[in-house]
Amino acid sequence: MEFVRLLLVFLHLLGMGVLVGTFLVQLKSAEVSKGWLHGAGLQLVTGLALMSLAPLTDAEYNHVKLGIKLMVLVVIGGLAVGFTAKRTNPKWLTPTLGGLVVLNVGLAVFWT
Ligand code: HEM
Structure with a gap:
C-alpha cells in the first residue's frame, strides 16, 4: 500500500508542476489555458485518493x-471554467490563479 501512496504523491507533485507550467505559459497567451483544468483535475483526483x-x-x-x-x-477550478x-x-x-497554487503549496508544506 505504501507504493500506492508514493505513486499518488508522485502524480500529485506532477500535477503541481502542470499548474506552475501553465502559469508560465499563461503569461504569454491571451486565451485561458486548458492546463489549469488539467492540473486542477489531477490535484483533485490524487489529493482525494x-x-x-x-x-x-x-x-x-x-x-x-x-x-x-x-x-x-x-x-x-471555478475561475478556470468560468x-x-x-x-x-x-x-x-x-496572477490570482498562480497565487492560489502557491498558497496551496505553502499550506501543504508549512502547515503540518
Ligand atoms: C493546487 C492544488 C494543490 C497543490 C499545489 C498541492 C500541493 C501539494 C504538495 C506540494 C504536497 C507535498 C507536501 C509534502 O510532502 O510536504 C501535497 C501533499 C498532499 N496533498 Fe496536496 N496540493 C493541492 C491540492 C490538494 C487537495 C485538493 C487535496 C485533497 C483534498 C490534497 C491532499 C494532499 C495530501 C493528502 C497530501 C499528503 C501526501 C503524503 O505525503 O502522503 N492536495 N500537496
Missing part, C-alpha cells in the same frame, strides 16, 4: 488543512 486511502496507507492527515486546500482548488466559458482573460486572472 490520498485522503480516502489514509486508513489503508497508515497515513495521518490534518483534515482542516486538506479541507482548505480543497476549497482553494475549487476556486482555481473564464474559459466566457472567453475572456482579465489581467488579474493569471
Whole structure:
C-alpha cells in the first residue's frame, strides 16, 4: 500500500508542476489555458485518493488543512471554467490563479 501512496504523491507533485507550467505559459497567451483544468483535475483526483486511502496507507492527515486546500482548488477550478466559458482573460486572472497554487503549496508544506 505504501507504493500506492508514493505513486499518488508522485502524480500529485506532477500535477503541481502542470499548474506552475501553465502559469508560465499563461503569461504569454491571451486565451485561458486548458492546463489549469488539467492540473486542477489531477490535484483533485490524487489529493482525494490520498485522503480516502489514509486508513489503508497508515497515513495521518490534518483534515482542516486538506479541507482548505480543497476549497482553494475549487476556486482555481471555478475561475478556470468560468473564464474559459466566457472567453475572456482579465489581467488579474493569471496572477490570482498562480497565487492560489502557491498558497496551496505553502499550506501543504508549512502547515503540518
Ligand atoms: C493546487 C492544488 C494543490 C497543490 C499545489 C498541492 C500541493 C501539494 C504538495 C506540494 C504536497 C507535498 C507536501 C509534502 O510532502 O510536504 C501535497 C501533499 C498532499 N496533498 Fe496536496 N496540493 C493541492 C491540492 C490538494 C487537495 C485538493 C487535496 C485533497 C483534498 C490534497 C491532499 C494532499 C495530501 C493528502 C497530501 C499528503 C501526501 C503524503 O505525503 O502522503 N492536495 N500537496
